[in-house]
Amino acid sequence: MKTTRAIDTFVEETGGWVASQLEACTRCGICAEACHFYQATGNPDFAPVWKVELLKRAYEQEFTLGGKLRTMLHLQKKVDEADLEAWSKLVYEACTVCNKCAMVCPMGIQLGPIIHDVRAGLAEAGMVPDDLAAAVNKQIEEGSPLGVTDDVFESRLEWIADDWEIDLPVDKEGADTLVIFSSIEIMKFPDNLAHIASILNAAGENWTLSSKAREVVNFGFYEGSADHTRLLLSRVFDGAVELGVKKIVVTECGHAYDALRWTAPNLMDVPDIEITHIAAVLGEYVESGRITLKAGAYDGDGKITFHDACKIQRRGGHIEEPRKLLSILAPESFTEMTPNREQAICCGGGGGVIAIKEADPIRYKAFELKIAQAEAVGAETVVMACSNCRLQFLDGAEHFDWDMKFRGLAEMVAEAME
Numbered sequence: 187m188k189t190t191r192a193i194d195t196f197v198e199e200t201g202g203w204v205a206s207q208l209e210a211c212t213r214c215g216i217c218a219e220a221c222h223f224y225q226a227t228g229n230p231d232f233a234p235v236w237k238v239e240l241l242k243r244a245y246e247q248e249f250t251l252g253g254k255l256r257t258m259l260h261l262q263k264k265v266d267e268a269d270l271e272a273w274s275k276l277v278y279e280a281c282t283v284c285n286k287c288a289m290v291c292p293m294g295i296q297l298g299p300i301i302h303d304v305r306a307g308l309a310e311a312g313m314v315p316d317d318l319a320a321a322v323n324k325q326i327e328e329g330s331p332l333g334v335t336d337d338v339f340e341s342r343l344e345w346i347a348d349d350w351e352i353d354l355p356v357d358k359e360g361a362d363t364l365v366i367f368s369s370i371e372i373m374k375f376p377d378n379l380a381h382i383a384s385i386l387n388a389a390g391e392n393w394t395l396s397s398k399a400r401e402v403v404n405f406g407f408y409e410g411s412a413d414h415t416r417l418l419l420s421r422v423f424d425g426a427v428e429l430g431v432k433k434i435v436v437t438e439c440g441h442a443y444d445a446l447r448w449t450a451p452n453l454m455d456v457p458d459i460e461i462t463h464i465a466a467v468l469g470e471y472v473e474s475g476r477i478t479l480k481a482g483a484y485d486g487d488g489k490i491t492f493h494d495a496c497k498i499q500r501r502g503g504h505i506e507e508p509r510k511l512l513s514i515l516a517p518e519s520f521t522e523m524t525p526n527r528e529q530a531i532c533c534g535g536g537g538g539v540i541a542i543k544e545a546d547p548i549r550y551k552a553f554e555l556k557i558a559q560a561e562a563v564g565a566e567t568v569v570m571a572c573s574n575c576r577l578q579f580l581d582g583a584e585h586f587d588w589d590m591k592f593r594g595l596a597e598m599v600a601e602a603m604e
């Protein structure tokens with residue numbers, strides 16, 4: 187039954203585009219070296235091409251003569267529940283859906299989205315790892331994977347407004363811009379709310395938070411379930427439409443930005459509202475003179491490097507804005523890790539991996555690559571624009587007893603405003 191549900195979903199997903207991508211693979215294996223989980227462990231099962239093998243096999247067995255013959259002659263076994271279990275571990279625990287592998291594939295195969303399709307089949311079959319499934323259910327039932335209920339949201343905002351002496355408008359009529367934070371920021375990095383609010387207020391933005399669209403994370407998207415992704419997206423869009431805003435600003439959350447900006451139009455009717463990321467907004471404010479920064483504010487604090495988040499920089503294209511900001515804030519001490527920009531490797535905690543306890547050993551293994559990259563340039567501070575990455579860096583630093591400072595891009599901008 188589980189297998190049938192998974193295969194039905196795979197069949198639905200393998201429309202013309204996916205089929206042509208699967209057919210195009212020459213099995214050269216180049217993608218393996220691009221994957222941080224393979225790089226960190228050398229385990230061939232973690233090669234991106236192997237992670238899509240389940241979908242490829244199901245596609246061949248359903249649609250191609252060769253695949254049908256191979257199963258008929260028992261040269262290849264039919265996809266079964268044991269395969270679903272094995273691939274569940276591979277695509278949820280050993281893949282952050284970062285799509286770095288697609289950057290190197292000579293055939294231009296978009297492995298990340300295809301791995302997402304494998305997750306879709308597994309989600310349909312109920313083969314999502316328990317921790318991730320629990321977070322999805324919590325978000326559906328309570329409105330948040332981290333417990334940001336109506337009451338918690340209200341009390342957190344009151345506390346932040348009081349403690350940081352900052353104006354945090356909620357459900358403001360006539361606002362142009364809706365700003366939506368992730369639950370990680372609300373619960374673990376509340377100072378980010380205060381910092382971003384201070385920047386928006388200084389720039390004279392007519393903005394608001396929403397009590398309905400309280401947080402932007404989308405655990406349905408991590409899980410791969412189209413229905414759950416749509417449900418959680420619709421909560422955000424409904425809140426935005428109700429307020430009549432013209433723009434939505436996603437704060438420091440990469441996967442939510444991907445879900446809202448690029449995945450949503452492929453899943454549902456979306457309102458005509460501009461969607462952007464706070465990294466782009468910060469760049470715009472500085473460029474247009476709406477805020478000014480103290481030049482060199484962070485020079486003298488040791489070397490500073492920037493971690494590119496897969497969904498904000500590689501996927502979102504907001505590669506130059508953080509660099510322009512850091513070249514003002516720390517012209518002497520800003521230094522690049524290698525590789526960087528769209529070629530950067532993932533922190534290892536994206537795609538829901540950080541939420542899965544069983545994934546901890548390989549998540550830490552992958553994180554060792556980031557430690558090596560930051561140390562290679564002598565960095566003393568790593569800056570980033572994604573709170574999920576920041577959580578991974580903090581947790582990884584604690585695990586390895588790594589002496590390093592981590593800062594959010596918005597926090598640095600807020601503290602350096604003239």
Ligand code: SF4
Nearest residue numbers: 211212214215217291
């Ligand atoms: S790099 Fe592309 S063509 Fe080569 S094995 Fe990977 S997916 Fe297939």
Ligand code: SF4
Nearest residue numbers: 221281282284285287
């Ligand atoms: S999407 Fe990222 S984590 Fe997943 S296989 Fe490709 S490189 Fe590895």
